[in-house]
Amino acid sequence: MGEVAFDSLAIKAVPGPDLDSALDKAKGVLLSGGAVAFPTESFYGLAVNIMDDVAIRRLFSIKGRQENQPILILIPDKTSLSKYVEEVPGTALKLMDMFWPGGLTLIFRAGAGISPLLTAGTGKIGIRLSGHEVASGLARTTGHPITGTSANKSGQPACVNAREVYDSIGAGLDLILDGGETKGGRGSTILDITTDPPQLIREGMISVKDIEMKTYSRPNLAVK
16 A cells, blocks of 8 residues: 555545546646556556656556566547557457447557557557547547556456555556546457458457457457
8 A cells, every 4th residue: 555645645536527627637647657547448447658668667666567567558539550660450440430439449550659568579560449538538638549458466366446556556656536436347359450360369348259240251260
C-alpha cells in the first residue's frame, strides 16, 4: 500500500460534466512522466506516456514486470494508427471496421517512433482502440497513445475497482481515475495480423468464432 492515502490518490472519473477536468488532470500527470490507473471495458489499466522511456521503465518497475514482455498501447482514434505502425494491412482494416472500438488488440509491425521498450525488441506493437469512455478519453485528451497494460502486480489478479488498484500498486502511482467497478471477465483478444493467416495470441472478450464469422469465409486463424 502506498504512503499516499487512497482518497488523495483517486479522483472520480465517470461520464458526466466532471469527466473532462479529471482527464485534464491525468493528462498533466502523464506528460510530466507520471503513472495513471484508469478503467477499461474489463479491468483497470496502467497508463504512462509512450514517448517517455523513463516513464515506460517506471511502468515495468511498478508492475514488477520483465522488460522482455511487450506492452500494448491504446490509440486516441483510428485515424492516428498510421503514425505508429509500418503498414495497415487490408485484413486489419476489416477487423478494425468490425471490432473497433472494443476488445480486440491487433499486433502490427511497429513504426519507427515506437520505443523498443514497448515492443520488447520484437519489432511488433499491440494496439487497441478502447470502447470505454474514460480509457479512450484519456488517450484523446493526452493527444497520443497511452500504455494499456493491466494495473496490477505481474502474476497477480487484474483489478476491477480503484481500491484494488491502490492495494496492488498504489505506492507507484501518481493518480487513479476512479470509474467505479469494471466488468472484469476476460481481457482483450489479441491477434497478430503481421502473419498470413493472422495468428491468435490470446482469446478474450471477442471470441474466435465471432471473428471468423464476421470477417472470413472459412475458419483460418492460426492459433499460437
